[in-house]
Amino acid sequence: MKAFFPRIAAVNLAGNKTAYLPYLLTSSVCVATFYIMLTFAISPEMARVPYATGAVMLFGFGTVIIAIFCAALLFYANSFLIRRRKKEFGLYSVLGMEKRHVGVVLFFETLYTLAASLILGLIGGTLLSQLLFGALSSLLSFDVVFSISFCDAAAIAACILFGGLFAVIFLYNLLHLYQASPVSLLHGEQTGEREPRASWILTIIGLAALGGGYTIAVVRTNAVTSIPDFFLAVLLVIIGTFCLFTSGSIKFLKALKRSKRFYYKPENFISLSGMLFRMKRNAAGLASICILFTMLLVTVSTTLCLYLGRESSLQQLYPTAVTAFGEASGADDVTEALNTAESIAQENGAELTRSLVFRSGTLVFTEQDGTLVLTQDGDEADHFVYATIVPAEDYAALSGEEVVLEPNEFLLASSSLSQDTVLSLNGTEYRCAGEADALNAVTQTGLAGMDMQFAMIVCRDAESLLTSAGGSLTGFNGYFDVTGGDEAETAFAEAIASSGCAFSYASSRADVAQEWYALYGCFLFLGLFFGALFLMATGLIIYYKQLSEGFDDSTRFAIMQKVGLSPEESRRAIRRQILLVFFLPLAAAALHLVFAYNIICNILLILGVTDRMLFACLCAATFVLCAAVYYLIYRLTSRTYSRLVRA
Amino acid sequence: MAMLQVQHLQKIYSTRFGTMRVQALRDVDFSVEEGEFVSVMGESGSGKTTLLNILAALDKPTEGAVFLDGQPLAGVPDRKLSAFRRDRLGFVFQDFNLLDTFTLRDNIFLPLVLARRPYAEMQAKLAPLAEMLEISDLLDKYPYEVSGGQKQRAAVARAVITNPSLLLADEPTGALDSRASMKLLEMFRRINENGQTIVMVTHSAIAASRSDRVLFIKDGVVFHELRREEQETDDSLFARVNEALTMLSTGRLVG
Incomplete structure (x- = not known):
């Protein structure tokens, strides 16, 4: 008799396997992902991976997000399951089981599910972490492949987290059980449904939020503010999506229903009223699918783009093999630094193939119709030009050209400003006399029409010009290419930074590349990891939706079949409804992505990726791929639905 | 020529592996004239539901045949069966079977929509029908907003809006209180007076006493038949039906 409740619990789980198997699978995958992410964040093996400090921090951050996400997902799945089983609980009460006893059964069920998911999840997680560690190693482009061992700290953390989560879920279910009377439990599933009513206010809020979000994403092109803009837009779009899915959809369907000619056709008649009630019940779920799917698309395509574009963005930020900075005190610094660089190269047995050394000062201008004026406090950051002022004598020295400039003339190196640009400073107009070819290679790229532009301006009497504009000629820049490969470059960078000349900081591209690759590799890894998780969540929600719809x-x-709907007609009606319901979020997600394209490009630009075409292609490819997986999930789950409906 | 002819129906159910055979109908034979209102009475397990399913073309007899307007039901091909049921037969069920996602109006329109009739025609057919069934004011309400009797009247409207040859009713008063039952039977009478042929399966002697003819089924055969005499009142027929039922259950009535 003692084993009665545990046995009932086991029988229940087996009997409800269409609903519980996906739940078990989901919680196992949750445990596995949490374990893997935490292992990567804390395992000593990861700390040995070169340049992984930034990446390890990312994994720590990822662990937190996964924990939150798993909690939300498990709660969603549980609330679905409990709704389904209300009748069963009611039956127990009627059969004479006390709520206390049902509680004990529930406890054992929860315990079994927890134990099974922890065992499956941790075994799966351990195996998978080996595999993923290998994948990560190759993403990070380091050759040393060593394996990652079982991490007991992560396993214990997973047990605590999921033990806690399941405890909370159990308490929640218990609360539900105790609140309800047996009769209401028995009829829990079939309370009469009211006709859905849509509020105009919600619809209008939804339209406004969505419109606002889209507008921000498309119109605001300032790269500097694009990250806060992006989050604002995301927030607005999420609000808009939820409002429109819940309210807008019903308004739309009701409008269609009002058209008698359209409504009273067999194919529309059943679908439309079905859809109305379906949207009422499923709007939130569908909106979540839409948001999740959009996140999936954005995450995967962005991280993939960053990873594939890492070479070009590195080239952008490090135009030469070695970049050095320091503080300039006078014109002599240039010759001294050049001599030092030469001698260091000789000592190392390398050859200096390029050396650009110059003093500089920075001024920020605002561009107005081809004229640059000094930026005032409070100016909109929309048309900023970050100008590096270089003295004419330094330019002459580094380029080896004779520079002849009138006092109100300058040379310009910029990828976005035209040669007709006029500089207006202290009442004097300076005009462009030509291109500063020698500096083109080291000018940062902004995009035309993108409101962060860069320019290098060579002029006479740079010092007084800078001082009069509130700047100073204290910047000291060095760009070097040396022969001898990565090691020679790194050695050169170290030597010149500690040589005692005006350079106080130097880094080699080779050095940065390692860290850069590690970081972007981890980004991609996280992106794919989360992508897989989002996809699984989407799949679970779809599956449960199909189940409840089917019932x-x-x-x-x-x-309807009794009244004269043929089996063929009913199949068609079912297919129509399912298609509409499940491809609505997909279509909405595609729309979101199209509107987000511009602002994401801006963010990528800050991170150094200028290739918009690459991003566009990746977005399209990701969408096609994810839509294919989504369709597959839909096909698999719709079989369950059809089975339920036909039975 | 009878509207409905039922000839020597036999129905045998066997379990999946054929080990158990249950004879639901042994030999049922009767006919219904056009414009007649016939009740079929019998206890649970007497074969009423099986008979109704066969009449509704939802099930096929093991032996025998059913003719509607002289056309054999067995001759209707499977793919046309749904359309046949929709156009030629009307159904009223005990538990109404109204769709909760439709208003009463749309529930009533359902068979016409499935038959692709134009909206104007639907409206024209509905108006007098709703008037007669006294549900004109309720058409825009949802099933959960109206009473059981009103639901059942809407279900009747749905059943007869296609002008079916035969209206089949399965315990139509089974889920109604006595007042709603009387009202519904009154509606059946009105519909019948307009020329609608009705076959109603029921447990209730009161319900049966509203019809023209009562067939008693027991153990899969038509055991007894009562016919309303010329000018006979409902009460008189009710008394005779009750008498027959008593005799039927005590086994004293033979043939």
């Missing part, structure tokens, strides 16, 4: 619709279609 609800089976009675409805049974009646």
Whole structure:
């Protein structure tokens, strides 16, 4: 008799396997992902991976997000399961089981599920972490492949986290059980449904939020503010999506229903009223699918783009093999630094193939119709030009050209400003006399029409010009290429930074590349990891939706067949509804992505990726791929639905 | 020529592996004239539901045949069966079977929509029908907003809006209180007076006493038949039905 409740619990789980198997699978995957992410964040092996400090921090951050996400997902799945089983609980009460006893059964069920998911999840996680560690090693482009061992700290953390989560879920279910009377439990599933009503206010809020979000994403082109803009837009779009899915959809369907000619056709008649009630019940779920799917698309395509574009963005930020900075005190610094660089190269047995050394000062201008004026406090950051002022004598020295400039003339190196640009400073107009070819290679790229532009301006009497504009000629820049490969470059950078000349900081591209690759590799890894998780969540939600829809619709279609709907017609009606319901989020996600394209490009630009075409292609490819997986999930789950409806 | 002819129906159910055979109908034979209102009475397990399913072309007899307007039901091909049921037969069920996602109006329109009739025609057919069934004011309400009797009247409207040859009713008063039952039977009478042929399966002697003819089924055969005499009142027929039922259950009535 003692084993009675545990046995009932086991029988229940087995009996409800269509609903519980996905739940078990989901919680196992949650445990596995949490374990893997935490292992990567804390395992000593990861600390040995070169340049991984930034990446390890990312994994720590990822662990937190996964924990939150898993909690939300498990709660969603549980609330679905409990709703389904209300009738069963009611039956127990009627059969004479006390709520206390049902609680004990529930406890054992929860315990079994927890134990099974922890065992499956940790075994799966351990195996998978080996595999993923290998994948990560190759993403990070380091050759030393060593394996990652079982991390007991991560396993214990997973047990604590999921033990806690399941405890909370159990308490929640218990609360539900105790609140309800047996009769209400018995009829829990079939309380009469009211006709859905849509509020105009929600629809209007939804339209406004969505419109606002889209507008921000498309119109605001300032790269500097694009990250806060992006989050604002994301927030607005999420609000808009939820409002429109819940309210807007119903308004739309009701409008269609009002058109008698359209409504009273067999193919529309059943679908439309079905959809109305379906949207009422599923709007939130569908909106979540839409948001999740959009996140999936954005995450995967962005991280993939960063990873593939890492070479060009590195080239952008490090135009030469070695970049050095320091503080200039006078014109002599240039010759001294050049001599030092030469001698260091000789000592190392390398050859200096390029050396650009110059003093500089920075001024920020605002561009107005081709004229640059000094930026005032409070100016909109929309048309900023970051100008590096270089003295003419330094330019002459580094380029080896004779520079002849009138006092109100300058040379310009910029990828976006035209040669007709006029500089207006202290009442004097300076005009462009030509291109500063020698500096083109080291000018940062901004995009035309993108409101962060860069320019190098060579002029006479740079010092007084800078001082008069509130700047100073204290910047000291060095760009060097040396022969001898990565090691020679790194050695050169170290030597010149500690040589005692005006350079106080130097870094080699080779050095940065390692760290850069590690970081972007981890970005991609996280992106794919989260992508997989989002996809799984989407799949789970779809599956549960299909299950609940199937249960609800089976009675409805049974009646229709009695009244004279042929099996073929009912199949068509079912297919139409499912297609509409499940491809609506997909279509909305695609729309979101199209509107987000511009602002994401801006953010990528800050991170150094200028290739918009690459991003566009990646977005399209990701969408096609994810849509294919989504379709597959839909096909698999719709079989369950059809089975329920036909039965 | 009878509207409905039922000839020597036999129905045998066997379990999946054929080990158990249950004879639901042994030999049922009767006919219904056009414009007649016939009740079929019998206890649970007497074969009423099986008979109704066969009449509704939802099930096929093991032996025998059913003719509607002289056309054999067995001759209707499977793919046309749904359309046949929709156009030629009307159904009223005990538990209404109204769709909760439709208003009463749309529930009633359902068979016409499935038959692709134009909206104007639907409206024209609905108006007098709703008037007669006294549900004109309720058409825009949802099933959960109206009473059981009103639901059942809407279900009747749905059943007869296609002008079916035969209206089949399965315990139509089964889920109604006595007042709603009387009202519904009154509606059946009105519809019948307009020329609608009705076959109603029921447990209730009161319900049966509203019809023209009562067939008693027991153990899969038509055991007894009562016919309303010329000018006979409902009460008189009710008394005779009750008498027959008593005799039927005590086994004293033979043939």
